[in-house]
Amino acid sequence: MAITLKFTDKAIKALPVGGDRTEYADTETTGLRLRVSKTGIKTFSLLRRIRNGPMERLTLGRFGDIKTEQARSKAVELAGKIAGRANPAELVRAHKGEPTFAELFDQYLERHAKLKKRSWRGYEQQYRDFLAKPLGAKKITHITRLDLAGIHAKITKAGKPTQANRVIALVSSVFGRGVKWGFLDTNPALGIDRNPEKSRERFLQPGELPRVFKALTDEPNTHFRDYFLLALLTGGRRSNVRGMKWDDLDLDAGIWRIPGVVSKNGEPLNVPLLPEALAILKGRKPADDVEAGDKREKPVYVFPAQRSDSVLGHMSGEGRAWRRIVERAGIENVRIHDLRRTMGSWQARTGASMVIIGKSLGHKSQQATAVYARLDLDPVRQSMQTAASAMLEAGGFKATAEVVPMDAKARKAA
Numbered sequence: 193m194a195i196t197l198k199f200t201d202k203a204i205k206a207l208p209v210g211g212d213r214t215e216y217a218d219t220e221t222t223g224l225r226l227r228v229s230k231t232g233i234k235t236f237s238l239l240r241r242i243r244n245g246p247m248e249r250l251t252l253g254r255f256g257d258i259k260t261e262q263a264r265s266k267a268v269e270l271a272g273k274i275a276g277r278a279n280p281a282e283l284v285r286a287h288k289g290e291p292t293f294a295e296l297f298d299q300y301l302e303r304h305a306k307l308k309k310r311s312w313r314g315y316e317q318q319y320r321d322f323l324a325k326p327l328g329a330k331k332i333t334h335i336t337r338l339d340l341a342g343i344h345a346k347i348t349k350a351g352k353p354t355q356a357n358r359v360i361a362l363v364s365s366v367f368g369r370g371v372k373w374g375f376l377d378t379n380p381a382l383g384i385d386r387n388p389e390k391s392r393e394r395f396l397q398p399g400e401l402p403r404v405f406k407a408l409t410d411e412p413n414t415h416f417r418d419y420f421l422l423a424l425l426t427g428g429r430r431s432n433v434r435g436m437k438w439d440d441l442d443l444d445a446g447i448w449r450i451p452g453v454v455s456k457n458g459e460p461l462n463v464p465l466l467p468e469a470l471a472i473l474k475g476r477k478p479a480d481d482v483e484a485g486d487k488r489e490k491p492v493y494v495f496p497a498q499r500s501d502s503v504l505g506h507m508s509g510e511g512r513a514w515r516r517i518v519e520r521a522g523i524e525n526v527r528i529h530d531l532r533r534t535m536g537s538w539q540a541r542t543g544a545s546m547v548i549i550g551k552s553l554g555h556k557s558q559q560a561t562a563v564y565a566r567l568d569l570d571p572v573r574q575s576m577q578t579a580a581s582a583m584l585e586a587g588g589f590k591a592t593a594e595v596v597p598m599d600a601k602a603r604k605a606a
Contacts, residue, residue: 204255220264293329300366315362332370404523420514443470466576
């Protein structure tokens with residue numbers, strides 16, 4: 193339900209931001225609306241029923257790019273055209289060809305990415321870093337394949353070939369939605385040559401583990417230290433460990449249940465919690481009893497946000513912390529995701545089958561799905577424990593764990 197308000201520049205500037213997206217209806221002009229996003233973006237639109245069809249929302253422009261009276265004039269003009277036009281569908285289509293890329297991107301986030309993509313915040317960052325300046329103010333029908341190829345080439349030349357591919361993939365997805373929604377006829381991002389990519393095979397080697405464990409031990413921020421250790425000991429994805437909730441943990445059974453809504457393959461995943469992981473979690477667990485008069489709420493996340501104004505609710509900034517740790521450890525070319533790969537690699541190194549590794553890391557494939565369904569967690573837990581013991585031993589923290597090379601024959605048999 194829209195909040196009624198007499199639109200003036202002064203009133204709109206004073207509107208609060210933050211929380212959920214809010215919509216306001218102008219008391220002076222029928223159908224004139226203003227949406228305020230979580231990030232403070234304020235967009236005018238006209239909401240009108242096209243003949244006997246559904247309600248249509250026609251974007252008029254962002255507040256700041258146009259003033260309130262300009263938006264009101266546009267709304268009145270467009271409403272008149274809708275009332276008298278013989279073919280309103282063509283009018284709507286023609287008007288929808290007018291948004292800038294920034295406006296289309298806003299709609300992409302609200303109508304698609306935030307509903308279906310867990311990585312939508314990363315899309316916002318890519319837009320700010322690479323797309324806002326060259327494309328944001330351009331009308332989408334004026335953006336050409338040559339423009340996009342130039343952006344791809346510029347990012348590539350800066351030494352970020354994979355990033356260049358990801359940015360163009362995002363642009364293509366945005367324009368693809370624009371075509372689907374009727375804003376334009378073709379996707380200008382199609383047909384742009386992408387840079388060749390190699391799959392990463394990086395994981396922590398035996399000689400690197402002592403330095404990494406030492407750097408983690410010396411890390412003054414215990415939240416980041418525990419986070420990276422749990423990422424290593426569970427093989428969890430970066431986003432899943434960061435968003436780990438206390439309600440998803442069964443510490444008595446030693447299981448972390450990742451809901452399907454946040455799991456990459458869309459299916460619920462049960463991750464065994466090894467004794468070392470349980471020790472970290474129990475050390476972080478909030479007290480069950482709250483003292484009388486204590487109005488503090490128990491944290492939802494294992495790694496809650498350290499800033500009170502965080503919109504995420506959970507930890508952020510682990511990228512900077514990881515760069516600090518690897519620099520202290522004196523190792524190169526190791527990303528946070530490589531901790532996950534390290535668990536799988538050490539499982540293979542200690543003799544685990546590919547099926548066991550796939551189940552422990554939540555991988556999904558047509559060939560293995562039926563086998564996964566028949567496996568319980570006992571062999572997975574045993575495999576992860578063996579791998580963890582080997583890693584800790586290599587890092588100087590445990591007694592020797594036997595390392596069994598896995599030959600091609602054994603892999604095939606698995």
